[in-house]
Amino acid sequence: MNSNSAYLRFWGVRGSYAAPYNSHMQVGGNTSCIEICADNHTLICDAGTGIIPLGNRLMKSKQNRELFIVLSHYHWDHINGLPFFVPAFSPDWKISILGPGDSPEDVAQAVGSQMKSPYFPVGTENWQAKIEYKTYPKHRFEFGPLTVRYQSVHHPGLTYGYQISVGGRIITYIPDNECMFMEKTLIQKGSKLNDEEKTYYDLMKDEEYESELELSRDADILIHDSQYTFSEYEQKQGWGHSCYLDTVQSALDANVKLLFLFHHDPAHDDKFMEEIRKDAEAIVQMSEKDMRCFVAREGMRIKIGNSSGA
Ligand SMILES: [Zn+2]
Ligand SMILES: [Zn+2]
Numbered sequence: 001m002n003s004n005s006a007y008l009r010f011w012g013v014r015g016s017y018a019a020p021y022n023s024h025m026q027v028g029g030n031t032s033c034i035e036i037c038a039d040n041h042t043l044i045c046d047a048g049t050g051i052i053p054l055g056n057r058l059m060k061s062k063q064n065r066e067l068f069i070v071l072s073h074y075h076w077d078h079i080n081g082l083p084f085f086v087p088a089f090s091p092d093w094k095i096s097i098l099g100p101g102d103s104p105e106d107v108a109q110a111v112g113s114q115m116k117s118p119y120f121p122v123g124t125e126n127w128q129a130k131i132e133y134k135t136y137p138k139h140r141f142e143f144g145p146l147t148v149r150y151q152s153v154h155h156p157g158l159t160y161g162y163q164i165s166v167g168g169r170i171i172t173y174i175p176d177n178e179c180m181f182m183e184k185t186l187i188q189k190g191s192k193l194n195d196e197e198k199t200y201y202d203l204m205k206d207e208e209y210e211s212e213l214e215l216s217r218d219a220d221i222l223i224h225d226s227q228y229t230f231s232e233y234e235q236k237q238g239w240g241h242s243c244y245l246d247t248v249q250s251a252l253d254a255n256v257k258l259l260f261l262f263h264h265d266p267a268h269d270d271k272f273m274e275e276i277r278k279d280a281e282a283i284v285q286m287s288e289k290d291m292r293c294f295v296a297r298e299g300m301r302i303k304i305g306n307s308s309g310a
Helices: 051-060 104-113 181-192 195-213 230-235 244-253 270-287
Strands: 007-012 033-038 041-045 066-070 094-098 130-134 140-143 146-152 160-166 169-174 221-225 258-262 292-295 301-303
Touching: 007 051, 033 051, 033 160, 041 051, 041 146, 094 104, 104 130, 181 195, 195 244, 221 244, 244 258, 244 270, 258 270, 270 292
Parallel strands: 041 066, 066 094, 094 130, 169 221, 221 258, 258 292
Antiparallel strands: 007 033, 007 301, 033 041, 140 146, 146 160, 160 169
């Protein structure tokens, strides 16, 4: 496949809840949704409010009427665009949906629950598209030219991070994850541990960090949770989100080429996000590594065949 034809586009970049405020419009207000398109195959990562305008665009397009949606988890900000996703209500479409769970029935139940009374008037039984719920025991599948694998990350409840390979490029999508979870927990518990426990946990910490970086290792593009500043993280440790300083450090350690800070806190307006960008860039420059770092913005489209084209 000619990887130059592949692209990814950000349709929603916020975490927690949508932020449709004038002060936030340069970065964007919709919650998590990314489109990855290759060879007429469309993979959608998460179904936050960003999937609503994507659905409207897909209805007008002439492309293949087959979609694959992968959900990181079922917190509202990752699924609450689905009740308004127009292709699901059209018989022309075939839509596969994968998310955390032991069986396709688990996925169907989690997706359908938010559309039941009294929360929503129209249930998934009204969807006209051919819907297939998926789980894969080996946590790996192929969709056209895309190879997708996934594993659990540090976030309350079962949550997946995804790695998508296409045309020799690697894209890693980890929208909700608390970076360096073990290390942070150790620091918090430090004074309560004896020497033997400290040695044991130190060893575990290194192994844990290695496995945490596994999905991101050598990624051409990493899209990662960076919701908090240092002081916000101190208040919210254990909530399952990363301080952007840790996100940048993890990406450097994983030898990532292009990092997109993602899942922005709805309290952070455009001005604040610019400060975060400058600070993140300064850390990258100090490292003298060849990584580039951006704040993910709604509407950004990146050619996957050319990772310098952001
Ligand atoms: Zn989230
Ligand atoms: Zn979440």
